[in-house]
Amino acid sequence: MKSPIVSRIALGLYFIIFFGYLMGPLLVMSVSAFNSPSFPSASPWECFTFEWFSVLWHDRHIREGIYYSVIIGLGTVILSVSMGLAASIVLTQISARLRSVYYTMIIAPILIPGVVIGISTLVFWDRVGRFLGAGEGSLLDGLFHNGLFLTILGQSSFIASYAMLVFVARLQRFDPGLTEAALDLGASHTQAFRKILLPFLRPAIASASVLAFLASFENYNTTTFTIVDYKTLTTVLAQKVRLGINPSISALAFAIITLTILVALASEAYRRAAQRKEAVWQGKVARPAARLWPAWLRGNPAAILFVLLSFTIIVAFGVAQRYSPAQCKIAAREAKQAEIQRSIEELRARRQEEAPQAPAPTTDTAPAGSGAFGNVFAPGNLPGAPAPEPAPEPAPAPDAPANGAFGNVFAPGNLTTGGDN
Amino acid sequence: MSTGVAVDLENVWIKFGDFVAVREANVNIKGGDFFSFLGPSGCGKTTILRAISGFLDPSEGHVRIGGRDMAGIGPNKRPTALIFQNLALFPLMKIWENISFSMEVRGASAAERRKRADELLDMVALGGQGDKLPSELSGGQKQRVAIARALCANPDVLLLDEPLSALDLKLRQHMRTELREIQQRVGITFIYITHDQGEALTMSDNVAVMKAGVIDQIGSGKEIYDAPATPFVASFVGENNVFRGKIRSIDGTRATIETNRSGVLTAEITPAQRGKMAVGDAAMLFVRPEALTLAEGGTDTGNTISAKVVNEEFEGNTFSVFLEGDGAKPIKMSLPNTGQTRIAERGKPLTLHINPQTTVIMPAGELASD
Numbered sequence: 001m002k003s004p005i006v007s008r009i010a011l012g013l014y015f016i017i018f019f020g021y022l023m024g025p026l027l028v029m030s031v032s033a034f035n036s037p038s039f040p041s042a043s044p045w046e047c048f049t050f051e052w053f054s055v056l057w058h059d060r061h062i063r064e065g066i067y068y069s070v071i072i073g074l075g076t077v078i079l080s081v082s083m084g085l086a087a088s089i090v091l092t093q094i095s096a097r098l099r100s101v102y103y104t105m106i107i108a109p110i111l112i113p114g115v116v117i118g119i120s121t122l123v124f125w126d127r128v129g130r131f132l133g134a135g136e137g138s139l140l141d142g143l144f145h146n147g148l149f150l151t152i153l154g155q156s157s158f159i160a161s162y163a164m165l166v167f168v169a170r171l172q173r174f175d176p177g178l179t180e181a182a183l184d185l186g187a188s189h190t191q192a193f194r195k196i197l198l199p200f201l202r203p204a205i206a207s208a209s210v211l212a213f214l215a216s217f218e219n220y221n222t223t224t225f226t227i228v229d230y231k232t233l234t235t236v237l238a239q240k241v242r243l244g245i246n247p248s249i250s251a252l253a254f255a256i257i258t259l260t261i262l263v264a265l266a267s268e269a270y271r272r273a274a275q276r277k278e279a280v281w282q283g284k285v286a287r288p289a290a291r292l293w294p295a296w297l298r299g300n301p302a303a304i305l306f307v308l309l310s311f312t313i314i315v316a317f318g319v320a321q322r323y324s325p326a327q328c329k330i331a332a333r334e335a336k337q338a339e340i341q342r343s344i345e346e347l348r349a350r351r352q353e354e355a356p357q358a359p360a361p362t363t364d365t366a367p368a369g370s371g372a373f374g375n376v377f378a379p380g381n382l383p384g385a386p387a388p389e390p391a392p393e394p395a396p397a398p399d400a401p402a403n404g405a406f407g408n409v410f411a412p413g414n415l416t417t418g419g420d421n
Numbered sequence: 422m423s424t425g426v427a428v429d430l431e432n433v434w435i436k437f438g439d440f441v442a443v444r445e446a447n448v449n450i451k452g453g454d455f456f457s458f459l460g461p462s463g464c465g466k467t468t469i470l471r472a473i474s475g476f477l478d479p480s481e482g483h484v485r486i487g488g489r490d491m492a493g494i495g496p497n498k499r500p501t502a503l504i505f506q507n508l509a510l511f512p513l514m515k516i517w518e519n520i521s522f523s524m525e526v527r528g529a530s531a532a533e534r535r536k537r538a539d540e541l542l543d544m545v546a547l548g549g550q551g552d553k554l555p556s557e558l559s560g561g562q563k564q565r566v567a568i569a570r571a572l573c574a575n576p577d578v579l580l581l582d583e584p585l586s587a588l589d590l591k592l593r594q595h596m597r598t599e600l601r602e603i604q605q606r607v608g609i610t611f612i613y614i615t616h617d618q619g620e621a622l623t624m625s626d627n628v629a630v631m632k633a634g635v636i637d638q639i640g641s642g643k644e645i646y647d648a649p650a651t652p653f654v655a656s657f658v659g660e661n662n663v664f665r666g667k668i669r670s671i672d673g674t675r676a677t678i679e680t681n682r683s684g685v686l687t688a689e690i691t692p693a694q695r696g697k698m699a700v701g702d703a704a705m706l707f708v709r710p711e712a713l714t715l716a717e718g719g720t721d722t723g724n725t726i727s728a729k730v731v732n733e734e735f736e737g738n739t740f741s742v743f744l745e746g747d748g749a750k751p752i753k754m755s756l757p758n759t760g761q762t763r764i765a766e767r768g769k770p771l772t773l774h775i776n777p778q779t780t781v782i783m784p785a786g787e788l789a790s791d
């Protein structure tokens with residue numbers, strides 16, 4: 001008999017490790033977005049704050065980066081989805097022997113390093129520009145050195161391949177007889193494409209667009225070469241890392257993570273609702289009678305989670321309008337100063353002792369030294385043990401006001417004094 | 422209602438690379454005819470239909486519709502409408518949109534289209550189902566939608582590719598009569614494809630029987646049944662007992678054949694093969710189960726065979742008696758049920774008379790495998 005308990009425990013352990021590995025960094029990053037120290041860290045926990053979101057919002061570079069990332073993303077979606085669609089349709093039209101060669105060629109850009117694509121895009125379009133005489137005074141002047149133009153072209157050259165894969169998968173399920181039926185009924189080839197194939201491909205177009213946008217948005221390798229004098233979010237972030245970062249990047253990460261989860265939940269909820277509707281159409285499920293909940297919410301955990309999460313975010317925003325961590329920060333600073341003060345005094349006391357006596361054994365100073373570091377090395381503060389719940393003050397000072405990590409966030413008295421961010 | 426338009430295939434060859442799918446087809450289909458192509462699966466029926474509807478060009482020869490050569494005219498410009506083997510209803514469109522698709526591509530208004538679609542839905546007995554999706558209909562209903570959709574295009578020729586093969590037996594029989602009625606009502610030329618000889622015989626004015634890309638015979642159902650041109654047609658259309666042998670003598674339209682195991686038999690040479698046979702040729706004699714009768718009192722009229730009974734089946738209107746045969750297959754005899762309790766016991770030898778008028782002799786050839 002194999003022990004089911006052992007294997008279940010092993011499986012549970014595996015899941016914990018696996019998800020810890022996947023989610024841990026995201027969690028630490030998210031926590032650090034709300035911690036007040038100016039270097040992103042989840043511990044020691046100092047003060048709960050929304051200020052990094054405000055810093056993020058007011059960071060001109062990041063805002064411009066996002067703006068151009070979105071523009072490039074949209075351009076890439078248009079270009080790569082149309083190229084991928086065309087490529088996949090060609091693939092279904094050609095002979096089997098030609099198909100494998102063609103397929104390999106179209107897929108190749110995915111395998112080529114992004115750096116290579118970036119550099120070659122730059123070189124290639126420069127040549128094309130020269131060939132077309134796009135110099136001073138020409139109508140095309142500057143186009144072939146324009147960062148947005150080049151980045152869209154460079155990214156699309158491999159994102160189109162991803163898009164094509166999405167279309168190929170969908171096209172495999174298309175019955176070419178439908179196009180023939182349309183032609184037989186008098187439709188032109190254009191009409192058959194527009195009225196039959198395109199509606200069938202609509203879900204694939206949607207997913208290819210999302211995929212293309214995300215791939216474009218997060219691309220760095222190619223973009224860093226082709227962007228020239230523009231910037232995207234990724235290039236801005238890379239620059240920031242070089243110049244030293246602050247938790248506004250964690251705040252950005254948190255926003256992106258939240259957005260991703262929301263979009264994923266929304267699409268899942270939508271998918272389930274659509275499935276439900278289809279089942280009702282096909283008569284597999286009885287048409288649900290009107291009840292307390294709208295139909296799309298009922299029996300749909302994704303939808304419920306989505307609503308709850310949205311609600312939480314709205315509440316958090318509401319709180320952020322009012323809450324100010326100023327008090328907590330002052331307290332933290334005072335605590336720190338008190339700490340320093342104390343060590344100085346201890347030091348002074350020791351000096352005074354040293355003066356009349358012989359040199360004291362060094363071991364005496366050890367406990368005092370540990371105090372100077374706060375309790376950084378106390379087990380409770382180990383990095384990797386993030387404290388999302390109100391953590392104890394890391395550097396407990398006897399004279400610090402007894403504020404929790406959240407300060408008096410939820411104390412009614414606080415609400416009136418805050419509101420300056 | 423449009424009157425029928427003639428369809429002619431003139432020396433049509435269709436090749437896929439080295440493979441010849443259709444060989445030298447010469448067919449003249451009269452306007453308003455219900456014409457069937459009958460043949461086993463893979464013999465090139467669909468290929469011929471696709472050449473008529475314009476989805477492929479013959480490698481050689483001409484397709485004429487209403488006397489006009491169709492070379493270079495695409496499927497969307499031909500006066501034909503095809504009902505596909507799998508129906509090919511547009512899954513994302515409602516029934517009425519499916520039916521009126523041919524009007525939509527011509528730019529008709531939604532109100533016009535809806536009106537015409539409703540008329541056609543009434544005609545195929547699907548009134549009030551216009552707002553459903555194809556996935557919500559049953560097989561037989563989809564079938565009728567496909568017919569309505571094709572008719573909506575006002576074709577001069579309707580092409581049907583095994584439209585009933587996916588239906589169950591009961592529905593299939595019902596749709597046979599229905600299709601025939603629709604054809605008579607609209608009066609256009611129907612070209613129908615099937616591998617089911619029963620369908621071909623019951624519905625068609627004329628039938629072309631195909632074998633591996635070759636048209637063996639064209640004629641009315643009765644001609645094909647009574648006077649098959651080749652051993653393939655004789656064995657594919659309806660049931661037939663075959664006796665192999667050599668021609669012993671020929672007397673006008675009659676021949677006498679020395680069979681391998683059943684003695685000497687005399688019968689008509691099938692019309693298509695008259696004048697093409699000589700004494701000593703390998704030949705086949707085909708006898709329909711209903712052309713065999715019990716020779717009363719064992720009188721030998723010179724055209725009888727003797728065989729032992731293997732099995733007997735009662736089928737309501739007939740008795741089927743199986744006897745030890747010439748080859749691997751037993752000889753089958755059908756006798757009408759006239760109140761007898763049974764025909765014969767197992768193992769009993771019977772003497773059977775062959776009616777020479779409804780029995781044919783032809784040169785030996787390939788049989789339909791079944």
Ligand SMILES: Nc1ncnc2c1ncn2[C@@H]1O[C@H](COP(=O)(O)OP(=O)(O)O)[C@@H](O)[C@H]1O
Nearest residue numbers: 437440442460461462463464465466467468469
């Ligand atoms: N596009 C094609 N390429 C190559 N061979 C084909 C093609 N279409 C049909 N064939 C071949 O031609 C023969 C006849 O096919 P088809 O007309 O579909 O038969 P059926 O009588 O069952 O309708 C088959 O052997 C088939 O494999």
Ligand SMILES: [Mg+2]
Nearest residue numbers: 466467506582
């Ligand atoms: Mg076929």
